[in-house]
Amino acid sequence: MKTVVALPGEGIGLEVVDATCELLMGTGLPLKILTPPQGAPLPDETKRAAREADGVLFGAAGPKTSPVVSWLRWEMAAWAGVRPIRFFPGMRSPLAEPNGIDYVILRENSEGLYPGREGQLADLVRLMPDIADRTGRTVKEFGTEGRFAVKVVTPRGAERIGRFACDLARKRQARGKPGKVTLVTKSNVLPKTDGLYDEIVGRIVSEAGLAFEHFHVDDAARRLVRFPRAMDVVLCMNLYGDILSDLGAETAGGLGLAPSGNFGDGWAYFESVHGSAPDIAGRGIANPTATILSAALMLEHMGLLAEAQRLEAAVGRVYRDGKVLTPDQGGTAKTRDVAQAVLAAYR
Numbered sequence: 001m002k003t004v005v006a007l008p009g010e011g012i013g014l015e016v017v018d019a020t021c022e023l024l025m026g027t028g029l030p031l032k033i034l035t036p037p038q039g040a041p042l043p044d045e046t047k048r049a050a051r052e053a054d055g056v057l058f059g060a061a062g063p064k065t066s067p068v069v070s071w072l073r074w075e076m077a078a079w080a081g082v083r084p085i086r087f088f089p090g091m092r093s094p095l096a097e098p099n100g101i102d103y104v105i106l107r108e109n110s111e112g113l114y115p116g117r118e119g120q121l122a123d124l125v126r127l128m129p130d131i132a133d134r135t136g137r138t139v140k141e142f143g144t145e146g147r148f149a150v151k152v153v154t155p156r157g158a159e160r161i162g163r164f165a166c167d168l169a170r171k172r173q174a175r176g177k178p179g180k181v182t183l184v185t186k187s188n189v190l191p192k193t194d195g196l197y198d199e200i201v202g203r204i205v206s207e208a209g210l211a212f213e214h215f216h217v218d219d220a221a222r223r224l225v226r227f228p229r230a231m232d233v234v235l236c237m238n239l240y241g242d243i244l245s246d247l248g249a250e251t252a253g254g255l256g257l258a259p260s261g262n263f264g265d266g267w268a269y270f271e272s273v274h275g276s277a278p279d280i281a282g283r284g285i286a287n288p289t290a291t292i293l294s295a296a297l298m299l300e301h302m303g304l305l306a307e308a309q310r311l312e313a314a315v316g317r318v319y320r321d322g323k324v325l326t327p328d329q330g331g332t333a334k335t336r337d338v339a340q341a342v343l344a345a346y347r
């Protein structure tokens, strides 16, 4: 028996996690699903249950449940965000030719501008008055009215995510993918911080004998729309990954379809890429696909690879049939109907 801790978060998180847990229980897999209390701060008993569980499934964060995701991601140091972007025929992509979109955005989750570290410009000017941009303009020339944010990158952070990208690319290569890492930074503007990633990740990927390419984030945004089939593992610094994963999700058909797995040292949790979507919460129309696919990633992580693949195939069948779809995909079905249709296809 494997134990799963399900934390719904809020808004549509409640609906999609409920529907997904019902589906998981319906599969007959040897799973025990626990739903410990959330609360702010997150209760110790919940943290303990999540640490001890074989799998942790999170729904969606909103303003009230930010301590949950704060703990899952930042405090537990889940530094690698794996966000597969995959089009299943029948999904409502805005692209003319979405067939074959199948890549992963790997978001560095622990460095860069997240979680925000901000302060008063006056303090920065006092401490480092002469820090200057490439034109020679110093920070003190901005005056003292204003604020600043700190972007931190470390060689350790770049190395571990670079290695993670290589492992992921090799795993995918074994399944017939090209074995390529695309790095996304903005090192033309930030040669010291983003440039460190260029240098370290480029070296690690070429030492691993994998194909490597690099694009600045603006160019990468364009390429994910124009050439999505050319992508394999797209390694993005934190902020770029946050933005590009929404863009990528939309090319495949929408935010309701995009799953993720977040990995740290001896720690992992799984969640949809989308947030709590207050605009549609409570109406039972949220698409549970992102959470179901996150649960498939979780099953794989728990060692249930065949079952994970079977669940993904069941999602594929539901979209191919096109009969039971939520409104975001052009249907009229409810959240639970879609999850139950996936369960029927799984069986």
Ligand code: ATP
Binding pocket: 012, 016, 061, 062, 255, 256, 257, 273, 274, 275, 276, 277, 278, 279, 280, 285, 286, 287, 288, 290, 328
């Ligand atoms: P966050 O800042 O946490 O990302 P957000 O409100 O900016 O939250 P989301 O909550 O992810 O963004 O939702 C953006 C929009 O996408 C929602 O308004 C909703 O219309 C749509 N959406 C998101 N998730 C789903 C879903 N599972 N099913 C259907 N529509 C969704």
